[in-house]
Amino acid sequence: MAGLATLHVVCLPKKTERHHTYNLIATEYSKAIAKPKKTWKRKVLCILGVFFALAIVALIITAVMQNKPLPKNIKYGIVLDAGSSHTSLYVYNWPAEKENDTGVVKQVEECKVEGNGISHYFQEPVKAGLSIDACVTRAQQVIPANQHKETPIYLGATAGMRLLRLNNHTVADEVLSSVENSLRSSPFDFQGARIITGQEEGAYGWITINYLLKNFVEESSVLNLLPSFRKTETSGALDLGGASTQITFVSDEDIETQENTLHFRLYGKSYNVYTHSYLCYGKDQALRLQLVKNIVNTRNGTMWDPCFNPGYRRNTSTSELYSSPCVSQHTRFTTTPVNFEIKGTGDYQLCKANIQSIFNVSYCPYSQCSFNGIFQPVLQGKFGAFSAFYFVMDFLKVAHEKATLEDVKERVQSHCSRPWDQVKADFPKIKTKYLSEYCFSGVYILSLLELGYGFNADNWKEISFLGKISGSDAGWTLGYMLNLTNMIPAELPPSPPLSHGVYVGLMVFFSVLLLFIVLICWLGFRKPRCLQKGII
Numbered sequence: 001m002a003g004l005a006t007l008h009v010v011c012l013p014k015k016t017e018r019h020h021t022y023n024l025i026a027t028e029y030s031k032a033i034a035k036p037k038k039t040w041k042r043k044v045l046c047i048l049g050v051f052f053a054l055a056i057v058a059l060i061i062t063a064v065m066q067n068k069p070l071p072k073n074i075k076y077g078i079v080l081d082a083g084s085s086h087t088s089l090y091v092y093n094w095p096a097e098k099e100n101d102t103g104v105v106k107q108v109e110e111c112k113v114e115g116n117g118i119s120h121y122f123q124e125p126v127k128a129g130l131s132i133d134a135c136v137t138r139a140q141q142v143i144p145a146n147q148h149k150e151t152p153i154y155l156g157a158t159a160g161m162r163l164l165r166l167n168n169h170t171v172a173d174e175v176l177s178s179v180e181n182s183l184r185s186s187p188f189d190f191q192g193a194r195i196i197t198g199q200e201e202g203a204y205g206w207i208t209i210n211y212l213l214k215n216f217v218e219e220s221s222v223l224n225l226l227p228s229f230r231k232t233e234t235s236g237a238l239d240l241g242g243a244s245t246q247i248t249f250v251s252d253e254d255i256e257t258q259e260n261t262l263h264f265r266l267y268g269k270s271y272n273v274y275t276h277s278y279l280c281y282g283k284d285q286a287l288r289l290q291l292v293k294n295i296v297n298t299r300n301g302t303m304w305d306p307c308f309n310p311g312y313r314r315n316t317s318t319s320e321l322y323s324s325p326c327v328s329q330h331t332r333f334t335t336t337p338v339n340f341e342i343k344g345t346g347d348y349q350l351c352k353a354n355i356q357s358i359f360n361v362s363y364c365p366y367s368q369c370s371f372n373g374i375f376q377p378v379l380q381g382k383f384g385a386f387s388a389f390y391f392v393m394d395f396l397k398v399a400h401e402k403a404t405l406e407d408v409k410e411r412v413q414s415h416c417s418r419p420w421d422q423v424k425a426d427f428p429k430i431k432t433k434y435l436s437e438y439c440f441s442g443v444y445i446l447s448l449l450e451l452g453y454g455f456n457a458d459n460w461k462e463i464s465f466l467g468k469i470s471g472s473d474a475g476w477t478l479g480y481m482l483n484l485t486n487m488i489p490a491e492l493p494p495s496p497p498l499s500h501g502v503y504v505g506l507m508v509f510f511s512v513l514l515l516f517i518v519l520i521c522w523l524g525f526r527k528p529r530c531l532q533k534g535i536i
């Protein structure tokens with residue numbers, strides 16, 4: 001009881017009525033009255049602490065409220081790839097505020113136009129425009145209506161139209177006008193329909209794959225500190241179409257021909273790039289060249305062709321064969337149109353010999369060449385092979401990394417020797433045109449890469465066969481749009497401000513830390529207002 005009473009007296013140092021404890025109380029009392037300022041200071045400190053804590057809480061609330069992520073503003077872009085064999089429409093989208101970042105543009109739709117490529121409408125150019133209408137309508141369904149007006153739409157035509165222009169400039173212009181009229185009457189922002197050059201086709205394909213593979217900007221990660229993890233290398237691009245093929249890669253060597261040289265400055269880095277487009281060496285035109293070489297094997301209206309499966313038959317004519325500018329320069333076997341039937345023999349070695357005869361590797365006016373007297377520096381780095389390179393290797397099941405050059409050769413050889421009936425029975429859903437040409441295409445790809453470009457058993461492993469990269473098709477269209485919409489800056493944009501999530505996280509972390517420090521300080525400064533029981 002005495003203890004309690006004493007405690008009460010000490011806590012409230014008023015005049016005490018208990019005389020027997022007076023001495024002790026007097027000591028504490030004198031301490032209390034001797035320092036009245038300290039109590040006052042403590043109170044102020046307490047009040048300040050509370051204000052400080054409230055201020056921090058207010059700061060967090062303000063930060064979270066004020067720094068809300070911007071409502072996502074998605075932009076769209078459309079590119080039509082008017083290839084020699086068919087036209088595809090691609091819809092891309094990207095978040096508006098990130099358009100200068102790498103790898104943010106994504107393909108959201110591919111619409112394949114029914115029928116042939118636009119160059120096939122040379123006899124009725126108006127139909128070229130009509131052919132693409134269905135896909136333009138599809139794009140209208142994919143893109144929100146309020147964005148149609150501001151969505152750019154581009155059409156780029158490739159080697160099929162280059163060949164048509166060589167044959168008949170006026171008709172090529174009429175076909176282009178026809179597709180232009182169609183696109184102009186769409187609700188989108190028409191930005192042009194033109195024949196792109198082979199050099200552009202190579203360059204944009206290279207930009208596309210390196211953009212999608214995120215090879216232009218080093219990712220800031222701890223792993224990048226280790227040399228083996230640094231992602232500074234770009235990948236070369238190999239594009240095989242129906243009428244032309246492109247090879248594009250960074251070279252440290254002197255590029256001896258100006259028409260094969262490209263200089264890029266992208267995201268603060270300079271690139272010295274070699275590119276060449278071989279018109280007539282796309283796989284459909286190369287097949288014609290092979291057939292022309294093989295015409296000597298025609299007897300009694302039958303041409304025995306080693307590049308088709310045994311048992312395969314197809315009707316054709318010399319006029320059909322010679323209708324392309326790629327073959328008209330070759331000596332005609334006959335001037336009168338002759339119908340004949342192609343019959344496959346599936347002979348890999350003979351097919352290879354026929355195909356190799358379309359590559360001239362004996363003439364080179366430079367220090368080194370690929371074929372047909374075209375300069376090519378030494379192959380350098382990794383390569384991404386797409387379009388028909390991928391379709392064919394994927395069908396033959398050798399598009400994966402583990403397949404060696406020897407494996408691919410064996411696979412192609414065994415496919416070529418298979419009877420056509422069996423092949424058809426195994427793949428009833430694949431278009432006959434594609435299915436019947438996989439033997440030729442396999443042998444052609446091997447010859448182009450080995451004899452033409454100089455790949456061998458060692459550097460074969462540097463080639464990756466690419467269909468899609470992160471959901472977007474490997475091809476020239478994305479690079480074309482990125483370039484025309486200025487989405488690839490020459491210099492690295494200033495490092496982006498913290499993302500909303502990181503910003504809020506840091507705010508909360510430091511506020512909690514501050515609160516914690518204030519609490520510790522307060523506890524440190526704070527003197528117990530009461531004496532402990534033990535003192536008495």
Ligand SMILES: O=c1[nH]cnc2c1ncn2[C@@H]1O[C@H](COP(=O)(O)OP(=O)(O)O)[C@@H](O)[C@H]1O
Pocket residue numbers: 082083084085086117158159160240241242243244245282283284387388391392434
């Ligand atoms: O699924 C497929 N399997 C085999 N080949 C295909 C497939 N899809 C497209 N192709 C081929 O890919 C090539 C594409 O060429 P494209 O039409 O782009 O010509 P270009 O680039 O020379 O103008 C054509 O030879 C076409 O036959």
Ligand SMILES: [Ca+2]
Pocket residue numbers: 083084158240241242387
């Ligand atoms: Ca193409």
